[in-house]
Amino acid sequence: MTDADGGTDTAVAEPTAAEPDPAAAGAAPRGGWLRSTPALALLLVLGVLLGAGGLWLATTLRTPGEHSAEAGFARDMDNHHAQAIEMSLIAFRETGDDEVRSFAVDMAMAQLTETGMMQAWLREWGVSPTSTDPPMSWMPPAERHLTADGQMPGMASDADLTRLRAATGRELDVLFLQLMIRHHLGGVHMLDGVLERTDDAEVARAAGTMRGVQDAEVKNLTRLLTRLGGTPLPAH
Template structure:
């Protein structure tokens, strides 16, 4: 069987999953306040600008964006189907979650970005280092460049290590949001993220070991 044939079935399955996620997101985005309250106008029920809900949605959208970027990079640098399946899962799941969070910010009448420091809603002070790693767990520009230059097993191990650190920090952020958020949307999403990312951390630990590398 050719490599193209081996990849075709996962790609079809992934395409179906993307379609279902897209339809769900469209349905979500159609839910708007009544005509008397424009979608872009803050209401009394919308989370405050300084809330954990708004801060988490903004920061995790950025965090997820880099995870999706790394998954796309490794997808094109290995033929290993286990790593490619994991990359597809991360792309589909985190791109969808990112869209949901940006959609909620819009419905709440909140900007999608802020000049305030990242993770301020958690009581942390994060000073940008200028290396691309805007928050804990995020890869630096140099690490991303090294991942782009790698191929095969080297790319797989680099990706798995970077994504493990990324998921650990993401799960910590989600834990804080699930405890501090005031909206059901953020609490439920954050709780799901904790379970999903911790499960993938365990999976990636096994995958690193299978490749004879140290976590």
Template sequence: MEERRNARWPSRLLIGGSLTAVAVAVAVVVALLWPAGADTTAMPSQDSVDAGFARDMSIHHQQAVELSFIVRDRTGDEDVRRLAYDVINTQANQRGMLLGWLDAWDLPKSSQEPPMSWMDHGMGGMAGMKDMDYKPHDGSLMPGMATNTQMDQLRRAGGKQAEILYLQLLTAHHKGGIAMSRAAAEMAETEQVRRLAQGMADSQTAEMQLMADMLRQRGAKA
């Protein structure tokens, strides 16, 4: 058993290193291309919706990738592992794009402002965000994010239990991400951010429908 567990580490490190390299490459390309194709005088400011969304969603995506890496090693179910791989690849690449934009805008990747403060710039994008007074707690910085306790539960789970918990946590994660993405699609200043945010909302909505079916097959609900 110990040898089997240790045997997973090289592949995990290889895949993790590859995704990091991809994200860095995406960030570099975006940083190089944005100024060439954009009006630099119209670039987002430090307190803009665009910058706030890029910062917050990069954090949000990072946890979805982590959840997916965990479940990949906790189940042999091909459907769940396939979903996990899709989330890892898609959200790692999108995260690289978001961080690359911040580099292109010459803006910091972190802020002293509370998470989602950029959503106060307009109320239209708040549709679907039921918990208006959300307070970060136990590692959950934004609506939908798993807590440290829930992450530990997933790490300890296995088989069908891990599959159900992952699908439930990722469904909640997508729900929060969709609300944020729709807000950015509605309020962001730049077309590039609006387009990416809308694409995130559309793809994660489809994944939520898929996960609802997968949960039903396992006798569980979101």
């Protein structure tokens, strides 16, 4: 480079100090611990364990057990429905009244569907489908409302079923409607019982729906019974 006098400037600019190389200096790069294979493996294992533990805890908290109100209700209502289906099929085969026949078959099909749902619950919960416990033992003794012969609320006795099988004509229709009204009212009591006790969302939803159906059917049964000149039976 030539200066103002025409001479050559021999001064050389001082070199700028290079930034230190982290790798050369032995310093760990930013985030290096998280990039290491053992650390990632540890985090993955911890995540899996925490996730599995949370799932196990949530499942344990929400799944009804062997002696829960939900399991007791499902078993008892399964048997309760079985008798309603039996009486409905008798009426369907023997009645000469088209409206009674239509109601009987509709109710039998609906209760068969509900029975399948409750049996599926018991399988899903991993509990026994049957129990040696007395009927309604999932409710306090004062609230069980058992029949005189120790059956669930509203259940027809063996003598009632014998009379129904032997009846014909209007006698059959009236007796069927009387027994079914009482049977449904007993079922409503059971539904109210599980609704008061369950914290299982699916059970609560289904029981609420079933209760609405039972209420509507009691109204229709009572209307049919009135048309035939009958009156409801007293409660057990």
